[in-house]
Amino acid sequence: MEAISVRNLSVAYEDNLIIDKMNLSIPKGKISIIIGANGCGKSTLLKSIARIIKPKDGEIFINGKDIKDQKEKHLATQIAFLPQGPICPSGMTVKELVAYGRFPHQKMIGGLNTHDKEIIDWAIEETGLKDFADKPVENLSGGQRQRAWIAMTLAQETDIIMLDEPTTYLDMSYQLEVLQVLEKLNKNKNITIVMVLHELNNACRFASNIIGLKQGKIICQGIPMEAITRENLKAIYGIDVKLQLSDNQNYPICVDYDLIRG
Amino acid sequence: MKKSRFPQTVFILGLFLVVAIIMYLSWGTYKIAPLDIVRTLLGGGTKLQNTAVLHLRLPRMLVGISVGIALSTAGALLQTITKNELADSGIIGINAGAAVAAVIFISLKTSNYYSTLGVLSIYVLPLMAIMGAGVAAFVIYFLSSRNGIKPKRLLLIGLGMQAGLNAFITFFTFRGGVGDYNRVLIWTSGSLWGAGWNYAKVIIPLVIVAFTTVLLDYKKLDVLNLSDEHAVALGLNLNRERKKFLSYAVILAGGATAFAGNVGFIGLISPNISKRLVGPYHKNFLVISAMISVVIILLADAVSRNLFSPIEIPVGIVISVFGVPYFIYLMMKEK
Numbered sequence: 128m129e130a131i132s133v134r135n136l137s138v139a140y141e142d143n144l145i146i147d148k149m150n151l152s153i154p155k156g157k158i159s160i161i162i163g164a165n166g167c168g169k170s171t172l173l174k175s176i177a178r179i180i181k182p183k184d185g186e187i188f189i190n191g192k193d194i195k196d197q198k199e200k201h202l203a204t205q206i207a208f209l210p211q212g213p214i215c216p217s218g219m220t221v222k223e224l225v226a227y228g229r230f231p232h233q234k235m236i237g238g239l240n241t242h243d244k245e246i247i248d249w250a251i252e253e254t255g256l257k258d259f260a261d262k263p264v265e266n267l268s269g270g271q272r273q274r275a276w277i278a279m280t281l282a283q284e285t286d287i288i289m290l291d292e293p294t295t296y297l298d299m300s301y302q303l304e305v306l307q308v309l310e311k312l313n314k315n316k317n318i319t320i321v322m323v324l325h326e327l328n329n330a331c332r333f334a335s336n337i338i339g340l341k342q343g344k345i346i347c348q349g350i351p352m353e354a355i356t357r358e359n360l361k362a363i364y365g366i367d368v369k370l371q372l373s374d375n376q377n378y379p380i381c382v383d384y385d386l387i388r389g
Numbered sequence: 390m391k392k393s394r395f396p397q398t399v400f401i402l403g404l405f406l407v408v409a410i411i412m413y414l415s416w417g418t419y420k421i422a423p424l425d426i427v428r429t430l431l432g433g434g435t436k437l438q439n440t441a442v443l444h445l446r447l448p449r450m451l452v453g454i455s456v457g458i459a460l461s462t463a464g465a466l467l468q469t470i471t472k473n474e475l476a477d478s479g480i481i482g483i484n485a486g487a488a489v490a491a492v493i494f495i496s497l498k499t500s501n502y503y504s505t506l507g508v509l510s511i512y513v514l515p516l517m518a519i520m521g522a523g524v525a526a527f528v529i530y531f532l533s534s535r536n537g538i539k540p541k542r543l544l545l546i547g548l549g550m551q552a553g554l555n556a557f558i559t560f561f562t563f564r565g566g567v568g569d570y571n572r573v574l575i576w577t578s579g580s581l582w583g584a585g586w587n588y589a590k591v592i593i594p595l596v597i598v599a600f601t602t603v604l605l606d607y608k609k610l611d612v613l614n615l616s617d618e619h620a621v622a623l624g625l626n627l628n629r630e631r632k633k634f635l636s637y638a639v640i641l642a643g644g645a646t647a648f649a650g651n652v653g654f655i656g657l658i659s660p661n662i663s664k665r666l667v668g669p670y671h672k673n674f675l676v677i678s679a680m681i682s683v684v685i686i687l688l689a690d691a692v693s694r695n696l697f698s699p700i701e702i703p704v705g706i707v708i709s710v711f712g713v714p715y716f717i718y719l720m721m722k723e724k
Contacts (some may be wrong), residue, residue: 179621203624210618216669223670230612231624236605283623 128155129191130287130319131176131206136185138168138175138343145171146343148185153336155286158313158320160330163340164364169323170211172340173289176321177208189287203231207283211291213276215264221275222260225250228282250281254308270301274308281312288312290322294329302326306333331355331378339363351378361387395673398666402680409687413453414446416691418698444585452584452648453690453704454683455596457655459645460484461682462600464656465663465675466638469613470631471543474661475719478522478642479579479653479705481547485554486525487518487646488576492558494518511587515595519643525550526639555651579652579705581690588648595644600679603637607671610634614669652705654712655682661719685711 131153138146145168153159161169174180176187178194187194189206207228215224228250229243239247251260254274259267264275273293280288293309294302310333312318324330330337331351339347339359346362347354360368360381368384415421419441421429429438430447460478467476467483478484494510494517529550533543555577562576575582603610609630612620621627645652663678689707696702 174618177618177622179618198624199621199626200624203622208618208622210616210622213619214616216614218668227612227615227623230608233608235608 129153130155130189131321132188132191133172133176134186134188136172136175136187137183138171138180139183144183144343146175146182149343149345151338151345151348153319153321153338155319156313156317157335158310158333159322159336159338160334161321161323161338161340162325162327162330162363167340167363168343169340170291171343173208173291173321173323174210177206177210177289178202179208179210200231203283203285205285206287206289207280207285209276209280209288209290209293211295215272217265219264220261221251221256221264221267221278222247224264224275225278225282228279228284231283246284247282250278253281253312254278268301269297270304273297273301273305277305277308286317287319287321290320292323292325294324294326302329309333327355327360327381331380332373355379355381360384395667395677398677399680402677402684405684406680406687409684409691410450413450413687413691414442416695417441417446418695448586448589449581449584449690450687451589452592453581453686455589455592456581456645456649456652457659457682457686458600458679459592459596459641460652460656461659461663461678462603462656462675463638463642463645465660465671465678466603466610466634466641467656468660469610469671470634470638472614473541473544474664475544475657475716476547477654477657478638479651479656480551480716481529481544482550482554483522483526483529483547483639483642484579484646484651484653485551485558485577487522487643488558488651489554489561490517490521490524491647491650492561492576496561511591515591515644515647518647519640522639522643522646523636525554526635530635575703576650578703578709579646579650580693580701580703581649582701582703584648592644592648596641599637599641599644603634603641604672604675606634607675610671611669650703650705652686652708654705654708654716655685657719658682658708658712658715659685661715 129152133149133151136146136149137144149172161172163169171180175182178199189202194202225247226239229239229247232243251257254277256271256274256278259271264272267275277293294305297305306329309320313320334351337347337349337351337354338345339354341363347359355370357368357370360366365387366384367387368381370379371382373380411423411426414426415423419437421438421441425434425438426442428434429442434442463478464476467478467481468474491514494514529543529547532546533539558576609625612623612625613630617627659682660674660678662681663674667673667677685708686704690704693702693704693707
């Protein structure tokens with residue numbers, strides 16, 4: 128089963144073509160990680176799927192249905208998206224922020240019902256923020272803040288979650304903190320996770336499906352062991368890498384790399 | 390924390406409001422004691438008290454209250470839409486657009502701005518003003534929306550717009566003959582001069598309907614506080630909602646301007662103070678903002694009626710005296 132499928136997708140900013148006739152299928156219940164150089168169209172791809180950018184051409188299907196034929200709010204109950212560098216309205220507590228995630232489920236009039244409150248509590252619990260629920264978001268550390276945003280995304284109660292560079296600007300321990308939360312959600316709740324990541328070794332460790340992009344085209348796709356090869360990384364980043372197997376022999380690790388000159 | 394502060398704030402502002410109302414009704418060339426006001430309102434006043442309270446001050450106060458609610462809500466909406474706390478219908482020229490339409494309409498009907506408007510004109514005037522406000526808002530939106538709305542650009546274009554439109558009003562009213570500077574001031578600075586029951590019965594229902602509609606849609610406004618990308622991801626039809634709320638702002642600002650001229654700054658100050666008091670939730674801060682705005686406009690109008698009595702200074706000028714420093718303060722804080 129595929130969670131997201133993209134057919135013949137072309138996306139452009141004015142005359143600048145970012146994604147060119149892309150065909151892509153993202154499997155259900157897996158962690159798919161998109162890698163690629165700056166400006167290769169990773170974010171653009173996620174934003175197109177999240178309806179933030181209107182594609183020039185092509186179709187996008189979520190759970191088998193064309194997104195053009197569906198109401199915005201209905202789609203928001205199937206797929207959640209955490210953009211890069213989200214802005215929190217000032218003075219908001221974690222709980223208040225997470226409650227935003229219930230918006231697509233709520234009617235115009237009326238507050239949060241029992242189910243809404245349960246989901247909010249669950250999302251906060253799941254991201255390990257229980258002790259911080261009533262603290263202002265501004266007072267949290269980087270990793271906690273990012274987990275608060277993930278909690279909000281979770282509160283949308285969708286079976287697909289997309290994240291645009293959720294670990295950027297976080298130090299190594301915070302990165303791991305965030306990625307482990309996502310891994311747990313994927314394992315326990317069978318939530319499909321699609322994210323853009325810059326850290327290659329983290330991508331290999333957490334992905335069950337890696338998608339390598341270059342200039343809006345897919346260079347490789349598959350499990351890390353198959354997708355992350357010397358040739359593919361050369362094609363994607365223009366670098367010469369030294370790869371080695373991880374301790375558990377499950378995924379490749381990049382131990383060193385050099386720019387390819389000429 | 391913020392939840393418990395809302396009822397308190399409502400209570401304290403409610404007290405302010407009562408004080409402002411009593412002061413408004415009692416202070417004037419003909420002073421009336423607070424108890425006499427209550428008696429007059431209940432129908433037991435003398436002839437003189439009846440005239441002063443029921444026919445002059447009460448309708449003017451109700452118009453003032455409506456204008457206050459309308460302008461604070463319009464300002465709050467514009468601030469949320471543009472994500473800029475410096476936005477206000479007075480500053481960015483939406484009120485001026487309404488004032489231009491109103492001035493043109495009135496001078497087509499009569500050469501005497503002070504004469505009471507005809508029955509039909511009372512209903513057509515706000516319509517014209519709203520249209521004027523709409524045209525101004527459309528032009529500002531159109532000019533600043535290339536490659537996405539840039540709040541700074543919107544503000545600068547709006548400032549230019551407002552200066553230009555005010556110049557037009559000044560020119561137009563002087564050119565019209567009897568060069569009475571007061572007349573110009575009413576439209577460029579905002580005044581509640583001459584607001585009677587005929588105005589009140591039009592603006593009160595307009596403001597009640599528009600304010601309630603906006604308040605009922607508080608959830609969408611809250612989502613607009615997030616980044617644009619996030620709002621879309623949460624299932625908000627961003628462009629449609631933006632245009633919708635902009636239309637509400639236009640209706641409120643246009644309606645207010647039709648009867649009170651271009652009162653600036655109140656729509657800027659009130660939502661900002663309110664947000665500092667009760668936080669960014671629209672359900673709470675729109676109500677508080679309206680209350681603050683009403684208190685300010687009643688006090689300011691009481692001052693403008695009485696301070697230099699019998700000469701009246703436009704209420705907008707009194708508000709600007711306090712509003713301008715606050716505007717500069719916000720500008721300096723802006724990164």
